[in-house]
Amino acid sequence: MTKIEKSIFINAxxxxxxxxxxxxxNLPVIWPSLQEVKNVxxxxxxxxxxxWIYKMAGMRIEGHAExxxxxxxQRIVNKNEGGIPSIFVWTYQPESNGTRVAVSVDYTxxxxxxxxxxxxxxxxxxxxxxxxxxxxxxxxxxx
Numbered sequence: 001m002t003k004i005e006k007s008i009f010i011n012a013x014x015x016x017x018x019x020x021x022x023x024x025x026n027l028p029v030i031w032p033s034l035q036e037v038k039n040v041x042x043x044x045x046x047x048x049x050x051x052w053i054y055k056m057a058g059m060r061i062e063g064h065a066e067x068x069x070x071x072x073x074q075r076i077v078n079k080n081e082g083g084i085p086s087i088f089v090w091t092y093q094p095e096s097n098g099t100r101v102a103v104s105v106d107y108t109x110x111x112x113x114x115x116x117x118x119x120x121x122x123x124x125x126x127x128x129x130x131x132x133x134x135x136x137x138x139x140x141x142x143x
Contacts, residue, residue, distance in 0.1 A: 007102035012141040030136035
C-alpha cells in the first residue's frame with residue numbers, strides 16, 4: 001500500500017466542517033476526481049456506506065465505501081473496496097478559532113492504471129488531489 005498524509009487549517013468551527021464532511025453526497029463538491037456518490041445507506045455506527053465513481057489517470061474506476069469508524073466532530077474512517085482498495089482516516093481538531101483537518105490515506109494503485117503510468121507519477125497525482133480536496137474544503141467552509 002501507498003500512504004498520503006495531508007492537513008489544513010480551516011477558519012470555521014469544527015462542528016460546521018464535520019457536518020459538511022459527514023455527508024457523503026457533499027464529497028464530489030470538493031473532490032475533482034470523484035465523479036459520483038450514489039446508493040448512500042446509513043449504518044448503525046452513524047456513518048454511511050455508498051458506491052462511488054472516480055476518475056484516475058483518465059480511467060473510470062468504481063468502488064464501494066463503508067465508514068468503519070465515526071466519532072462526531074472528531075474522526076471518520078472510510079474503507080474502500082473495488083477499484084481502489086484504500087482506507088481514509090479523516091480527523092477534525094479544534095485549533096485557535098477554527099479546525100485542523102487531516103487526512104491519511106493508505107491505498108493500492110489498481111494494476112490496470114499502472115499499465116498506463118508508473119506508480120510514482122500516480123502517487124504524485126494523488127498527493128496533489130489530496131491537497132486540492134483540502135483546499136476546496138477550506139474555500140467552501142470559509143465563505
